[in-house]
Amino acid sequence: MKHLEKLIRRVIGRVNVNLREHAFDVEPYLTGIIPPEKFVRFYAFYGLTLHHPLYFHFHNSSLAGSYFLGKCTVEHSVLYKSDIRGDELKWRGEIFKSDDFEIPLYEDEKIRIRDSFLVKTLVHNNSHNPENPEEFLIQNTVAMHYANIHGSTVEGAFLGPFSTVDLTTVRNCVVGAFAYVQSGEAVHRRVDPGQIIIRAPDAFSFSYRFHPEDLRQYIDIKPGGSPTGIFMDFVESKKSLFESAFEVVESRSTIPVPTGASLSRYAVVTGSTTISENVLVAQRAYLEDAWLGKGSNAQENCTIVSSRLEGNNITAHGGKIIHASLGEKVFVGFNSFLRGQPYSPLTIGAGSIVMPHTIIDVDEPLEIPAEHLVWGCIRSRRDLARHTLPLRRVAETEGELVHGAMILQGSGARFVDAFRHRIEHILEANGAYFDGRHNRGHAQKARQISFNIIQPYPAGTLKGLYPTIDISLPLAAMGIQKSAGNRAG
Amino acid sequence: MKHLEKLIRRVIGRVNVNLREHAFDVEPYLTGIIPPEKFVRFYAFYGLTLHHPLYFHFHNSSLAGSYFLGKCTVEHSVLYKSDIRGDELKWRGEIFKSDDFEIPLYEDEKIRIRDSFLVKTLVHNNSHNPENPEEFLIQNTVAMHYANIHGSTVEGAFLGPFSTVDLTTVRNCVVGAFAYVQSGEAVHRRVDPGQIIIRAPDAFSFSYRFHPEDLRQYIDIKPGGSPTGIFMDFVESKKSLFESAFEVVESRSTIPVPTGASLSRYAVVTGSTTISENVLVAQRAYLEDAWLGKGSNAQENCTIVSSRLEGNNITAHGGKIIHASLGEKVFVGFNSFLRGQPYSPLTIGAGSIVMPHTIIDVDEPLEIPAEHLVWGCIRSRRDLARHTLPLRRVAETEGELVHGAMILQGSGARFVDAFRHRIEHILEANGAYFDGRHNRGHAQKARQISFNIIQPYPAGTLKGLYPTIDISLPLAAMGIQKSAGNRAG
Numbered sequence: 001m002k003h004l005e006k007l008i009r010r011v012i013g014r015v016n017v018n019l020r021e022h023a024f025d026v027e028p029y030l031t032g033i034i035p036p037e038k039f040v041r042f043y044a045f046y047g048l049t050l051h052h053p054l055y056f057h058f059h060n061s062s063l064a065g066s067y068f069l070g071k072c073t074v075e076h077s078v079l080y081k082s083d084i085r086g087d088e089l090k091w092r093g094e095i096f097k098s099d100d101f102e103i104p105l106y107e108d109e110k111i112r113i114r115d116s117f118l119v120k121t122l123v124h125n126n127s128h129n130p131e132n133p134e135e136f137l138i139q140n141t142v143a144m145h146y147a148n149i150h151g152s153t154v155e156g157a158f159l160g161p162f163s164t165v166d167l168t169t170v171r172n173c174v175v176g177a178f179a180y181v182q183s184g185e186a187v188h189r190r191v192d193p194g195q196i197i198i199r200a201p202d203a204f205s206f207s208y209r210f211h212p213e214d215l216r217q218y219i220d221i222k223p224g225g226s227p228t229g230i231f232m233d234f235v236e237s238k239k240s241l242f243e244s245a246f247e248v249v250e251s252r253s254t255i256p257v258p259t260g261a262s263l264s265r266y267a268v269v270t271g272s273t274t275i276s277e278n279v280l281v282a283q284r285a286y287l288e289d290a291w292l293g294k295g296s297n298a299q300e301n302c303t304i305v306s307s308r309l310e311g312n313n314i315t316a317h318g319g320k321i322i323h324a325s326l327g328e329k330v331f332v333g334f335n336s337f338l339r340g341q342p343y344s345p346l347t348i349g350a351g352s353i354v355m356p357h358t359i360i361d362v363d364e365p366l367e368i369p370a371e372h373l374v375w376g377c378i379r380s381r382r383d384l385a386r387h388t389l390p391l392r393r394v395a396e397t398e399g400e401l402v403h404g405a406m407i408l409q410g411s412g413a414r415f416v417d418a419f420r421h422r423i424e425h426i427l428e429a430n431g432a433y434f435d436g437r438h439n440r441g442h443a444q445k446a447r448q449i450s451f452n453i454i455q456p457y458p459a460g461t462l463k464g465l466y467p468t469i470d471i472s473l474p475l476a477a478m479g480i481q482k483s484a485g486n487r488a489g
Numbered sequence: 490m491k492h493l494e495k496l497i498r499r500v501i502g503r504v505n506v507n508l509r510e511h512a513f514d515v516e517p518y519l520t521g522i523i524p525p526e527k528f529v530r531f532y533a534f535y536g537l538t539l540h541h542p543l544y545f546h547f548h549n550s551s552l553a554g555s556y557f558l559g560k561c562t563v564e565h566s567v568l569y570k571s572d573i574r575g576d577e578l579k580w581r582g583e584i585f586k587s588d589d590f591e592i593p594l595y596e597d598e599k600i601r602i603r604d605s606f607l608v609k610t611l612v613h614n615n616s617h618n619p620e621n622p623e624e625f626l627i628q629n630t631v632a633m634h635y636a637n638i639h640g641s642t643v644e645g646a647f648l649g650p651f652s653t654v655d656l657t658t659v660r661n662c663v664v665g666a667f668a669y670v671q672s673g674e675a676v677h678r679r680v681d682p683g684q685i686i687i688r689a690p691d692a693f694s695f696s697y698r699f700h701p702e703d704l705r706q707y708i709d710i711k712p713g714g715s716p717t718g719i720f721m722d723f724v725e726s727k728k729s730l731f732e733s734a735f736e737v738v739e740s741r742s743t744i745p746v747p748t749g750a751s752l753s754r755y756a757v758v759t760g761s762t763t764i765s766e767n768v769l770v771a772q773r774a775y776l777e778d779a780w781l782g783k784g785s786n787a788q789e790n791c792t793i794v795s796s797r798l799e800g801n802n803i804t805a806h807g808g809k810i811i812h813a814s815l816g817e818k819v820f821v822g823f824n825s826f827l828r829g830q831p832y833s834p835l836t837i838g839a840g841s842i843v844m845p846h847t848i849i850d851v852d853e854p855l856e857i858p859a860e861h862l863v864w865g866c867i868r869s870r871r872d873l874a875r876h877t878l879p880l881r882r883v884a885e886t887e888g889e890l891v892h893g894a895m896i897l898q899g900s901g902a903r904f905v906d907a908f909r910h911r912i913e914h915i916l917e918a919n920g921a922y923f924d925g926r927h928n929r930g931h932a933q934k935a936r937q938i939s940f941n942i943i944q945p946y947p948a949g950t951l952k953g954l955y956p957t958i959d960i961s962l963p964l965a966a967m968g969i970q971k972s973a974g975n976r977a978g
Contacts, residue, residue, distance in 0.1 A: 003964065040939075043738060050949040054956055060963050248737050249532060249942060448948040450529075452956075453738060455939030460539040462963060467543055467941075470959035474549050474951060475492065 001036055004062055004464040008078055014115040014140045018156025022174050022190055026142045026158055028223035030117055034080055039064050039464035042081060042246070043455045046072075046471070051445040052087055053108040056471040062456060062464050065246070067266070067283055070125070071110040082118045082143075083284065083300050086111050087442060088126040088429065090133065098130035107134045116141040118149075121159075122300055122317050127151040128167040128184075144177075145227050146235065146301060148317055148334050160193060161227040162219050162318070164334045164356060177219045177227070178210065180334070180357040193219075196357055196375070200418065204410035210359075211405075214377045218337065218359060230361075231337065234320065238286050238303065241268045249453070260434045262446040267298075276311070280430045280443035293328070295432030297443070306342070312432050314423060316356065324348065327370060331423050337361065348374075353391065353419050373416075375406060391416055490525055493551055493953040497567055503604040503629045507645025511679055513663050515631045515647055517712035519606055523569055528553050528953035531570060531735070532944045535561075535960070540934040541576055542597040545960040551945060551953050554735070556755070556772055559614070560599040571607045571632075572773065572789050575600050576931060577615040577918065579622065587619035596623045605630040607638075610648070611789050611806050616640040617656040617673075633666075634716050635724065635790060637806055637823050649682060650716040651708050651807070653823045653845060666708045666716070667699065669823070669846040682708075685846055685864070689907065693899035699848075700894075703866045707826065707848060719850075720826065723809065727775050727792065730757045738942070749923045751935040756787075765800070769919045769932035782817070784921030786932070795831070803915055805845065813837065816859060820912050826850065837863075842880065842908050862905075864895060880905055 008030060015026045042065030046056055049069075057073040066079040070086020090109040095102050111125055112135050121143040127136045128151050138149060140156045148164035157170050160177035169185045176193030183199040191197070194210030219229040226232075245251065251265045258277045263269065266283035273287045280297040281287065290304040293311035298304055303320040312329040315321060319332040323340035326348045332338065333356030340346030341363045348354065349370030360366070360378040368374055368384070373394050376387040386404030394401070397412025408415060427433060431441025456466045497519060504515045531554030535545055538558075546562040555568040559575020579598040584591050600614055601624050610632040616625045617640050627638060629645045637653035646659050649666035658674045665682030672688040680686070683699030708718040715721075734740065740754045747766045752758065755772035762776045769786040770776065779793040782800035787793055792809040801818040804810060808821040812829035815837045821827065822845030829835030830852045837843065838859030849855065849867040857863055857873070862883050865876040875893030883890070886901025897904060916922060920930025945955045 043942075048944060048946060048956060050946065050951065247739065250736065450532075450944030450947045451942075452944050453532075453940075453942035455537060455941050457537060457539065457963070458939045459937040462539065465963040467537060467963050468959075468961040470957075472957040474946070474954040474956050 001039075001463045002461040004036075004039060004078070007060065007062065007076060007465070008117065010076060011078060011115055011117045011140075011142070015117075015142050015156065015158065018140045018172050019158060019174060021172065021188060024158060024174050025223075026117075029144065029158070029221070030142065031224075033119065033226060034064075036464070038080070040456050040458055043453045044068070044079075044466065045451045045453045048450040048452060049445065049448060053089055053091060054471065054473055055108070055110065056469065058454075058466055059468045061466055063454065063466050064456065064464070071108055072113070073110060074113045076115050077113050078117045079113070079121075080119045082121045082123065084111060084113070084123045085300065086125050088124070089136075096130065096133045098128070098133075101130055103130060103133055105134055109134050109136060111136045112138070114139045116143070118143045118147075120145045120301075121147045121149060123149045124300075124317065125151060126167075127153065129153045129169050131169075144221065145232070146318055146335065150317070150334070161221055162231055162335050162357075163191075166334070166356070177221055178215060178231075178335070178357055182356075194357075196355070198415075200410075200414065202410075203418075204408065204412065204415040206406070206408050206415060208376055208406045210377055214359075214379075234303075234337075235301075238268070241270070241286070242266075242284065249451075259436070260431060260444055262443045264446070265451075271306075278432050278434050278443050280432075280441075280446065282446075295427060297426070297430045297432065310350070312427055314426055316426075327351070329423070329427075330354065331419070333358065340366065351391070353416075353423075358387075376404065490952045491950040493525075493528060493567075496549065496551065496565060496954070497606065499565060500567060500604055500606045500629075500631070504606075504631050504645065504647065507629045507661050508647060508663060510661065510677060511663050513647060514712075515606075518633065518647070518710070519631065520713075522608065522715060523553075525953070527569070529945050529947055532942045533557070533568075533955065534940045534942045537939040537941060538934065538937060542578055542580060543960065543962055544597070544599065545958065547943075547955055548957045550955055552943065552955050553945065553953070560597055561602070562599060563602045565604050566602050567606045568602070568610075569608045571610045571612065573600060573602070573612045574789065575614050577613070578625075585619065585622045587617070587622075590619055592619060592622050594623055598623050598625060600625045600627070602627045604628060605632070607632045607636075609634045609790075610636045610638060612638045613789075613806065614640060615656075616642065618642045618658050620658075633710065634721070635807055635824065639806070639823070650710055651720055651824050651846075652680075655823070655845070666710055667704060667720075667824070667846055683846075685844070687904075689899075689903065691899075692907075693897065693901065693904040695895070695897050695904060697865055697895045699866055703848075703868075723792070723826075724790075727757070730759070730775070731755075731773065748925070749920060749933055751932045753935070754940075767921050767923050767932050769921075769930075769935065771935075784916060786915070786919045786921065799839070801916055801921055803912060805915075816840070818912070818916075819843065820908070822847065829855065840880070842905075842912075847876075865893065 012027045044063035044066045046068035052070040055071040059075045061074045061077045063079050065081030067083045070089045092108045094105050125136045138154045141154045143159040145161040147159040150166040152165040152168045154170045156172040158174045162178045163175045164180045166182040171187045173189045175191045179191045179195045181197050194215040196208040198206040219231045221227040257263050260278040263281045264283040267281045267285040269287045271289035273290045275292045276294040278295040279292045282300045284301050285298040286303045288305045291308040296313040298315050299317045301318045302315040305322045307321045307324040309326045310328045314331045316334045318335040320337045324346040327350030330348050330352050332354045336358040338360045344365045347367040351371045355375040371391045372388050374388045378387050395413045395416040401408040431443035433439040456464050501516045533552035533555045535557035541559040544560040548564045550563045550566045552568050554570030556572045559578045581597045583594050614625045627643045630643045632648040634650040636648040639655040641654040641657045643659045645661045647663045651667045652664045653669045655671040660676045662678045664680045668680045668684045670686050683704040685697040687695040708720045710716040746752050749767040752770045753772040756770045756774040758776045760778035762779045764781045765783040767784040768781045771789045773790050774787040775792040777794045780797040785802040787804050788806045790807040791804040794811045796810045796813045798815045799817045803820045805823045807824040809826045813835040816839030819837050821843045825847040827849045833854045836856040840860045844864040860880045861877050863877045867876050884902045884905040890897040920932035922928040945953050
């Protein structure tokens, strides 16, 4: 264990230097957070397909339980059951469009993680940063339980549990628990727990903050302890089922997987669950008595229990839906927690948008109409009015709209358009519109994937460390993969 | 599949050039021998410990189901469920003694496999070759089902099914099915099926040949077909049980593993089986209703069914023992097939040596006394006399001893000594004499091992090929592993 402890100390030192202006010490958040035995108990794995550029390099790192896809280097880092998903990495030769710029790529894009400690963190790389489009960098960073690093370059940051940085370049920031930041850039900032910020320069700005008392019941973290609250209790209760899924090398689906759909062998499916055509169920998704309509997707770390989701629903990374009924094309954003009760279901009408980091937790029946925007914390019918608006009404905003604790400034139309555009992008990319020939997406491509499994040293001073590993194309010829992939597709 | 087919054609071409003087074409032996789907069905895996030098490099190869340990490179090769065991690789800084030479090693020894096709082959590297002590090379070679390449450099060879090359440098040779060659060097030779040759220059020479009619019932191979016979039927009957063992990532032992013993998680143990202290059960060993006394070892691909083996027994690679009772320190050599029947057990007395590639297959009770040498093909009590001699009698030989079809020339004492010396080496190396502190061997070291699992491309033109993979030490510092290993030990 000696070298792993040294590695953790190294990461702590590097992150603290980056956060010195905040006088923020990550040490008490990391020390003892993962019992030493767990570093050798779980294996890391990476997916091998023809649809993702292949290159892995791991060095002086511990990767327990983590999942990798696409080009990736990990150096001097500790990742614990993190999902590093490079399935939207850009390829050499592509043109990356950002605002008015057209940037030709001279190399395949690569995810690069250095001197960082990511715990059960989800990294997804549809990266926005035009300044360094060939490298998606996460450096000198600590991300706590179920944080999302989504298309965001992060250098020198502490990301609290269940926080999300989305399409943002983050430098020298402390981001509180369950905060959500989508702001193009966030530099030298301290973002409070439960603060939601969505900002597009010269277009709009959305902001909301959870009441600290409400939030603490769901997620809280104090130096020297692990995160606590309903979110943690909820995910911990599913843990043992996932451990079984990881014990077998190949697993056969227990439910029918229709044409164009894919069900990750690292997802857990129980009860009476049905998935329809073109559905994507990602790794570490949990489905129990769930019905998913055509083209719906259940992304990483999401949970759908005793719920019916009509076609083209999106449950984003970490979204949780319990005892609910959702109409066509409802979007449920990152880490949202929507919980009805068996005799008090939650109903959401078609086309509604549930903002990332929304909590709906009710024990009376609750109905959200179609085409509404929903945000914040809704614990009862009474709360609903202050946390929802018709999308039409939002789109009419020019200047400022204040509704409860929410403030929307700028163009409401562009705000709604940005969401709608993103929802379409997600459905297209995930293959919701596949017709048997055209519009192939992740759901169709993910059907054929191999997983390579890497384990750490089991004992001795290197215990918990993984060997240095390089993985690359089987043939020396460059450029073969893209064309081979296309032929296979 | 396109690239894998191309790779197989490449290997065929290279081997045929090496065997042109024999006008031997390996093509009909390889074509269609493994159904294409099987190349993607099984994963390869390599063991990670602190007791073996770490370095792997795989390039442009298919490795389905193969096992690796220690420093190894595989290039432009097809390995199918082969066991490549580098646990006696020499370390940098060691002195390699060969005859009167003392050769200091400047690099860690490495197994290097190039342009070869090995099917269910076992490679064990206690290599004898003093000319190139830092590289154990297998090149331009086809090895068929359950061939053993044991400490033997092989360049340009066809090794028939169940053949063994043992401590021999093999160049441009065709070795027939079930032939056994231990001769220091074998160059430009064609060795008949069932030919047994053990030769130590200036010391002794042992030779025996199975009757072709007898042998064909046990193992036969014709161009254009897979091997046939009792050996194949026997191993095929156990196949599905091994496939289950490979389906789980970690498996817990179903029987108690006492102090100093180790049971590979890739061994299959069924029925009422007991292993005693310091027992080593290697991967792909099969134990059913077996009792193994203290310090015994069951090596790769061996099978022990309904048998009791007293302390310090050795069942070498591929040895099969069914309905038998073996006294203390009986040695059963490579690929021997010893089969009694439920009411007609086979008994072998303490200290006897069953030569490699011996067949005893009886349906009447048969007893071999203690301290005897056994060889050849014994199908009844009548056969016994012509295929066994007291070791004392063998050791008295000077000049020539002819007994049945066996001819021993030279010094019988040195012949018996060589075997006894090797038996002691195996027991020591495997940890049979471990006392809780001293004499640690493979059985004790193998207790802590991780396995990394690598899978091939699942589809497309690269189907069945594995990515290029490099695996090395987690820390840049050279020389750390040996010392870390010692501390862990």
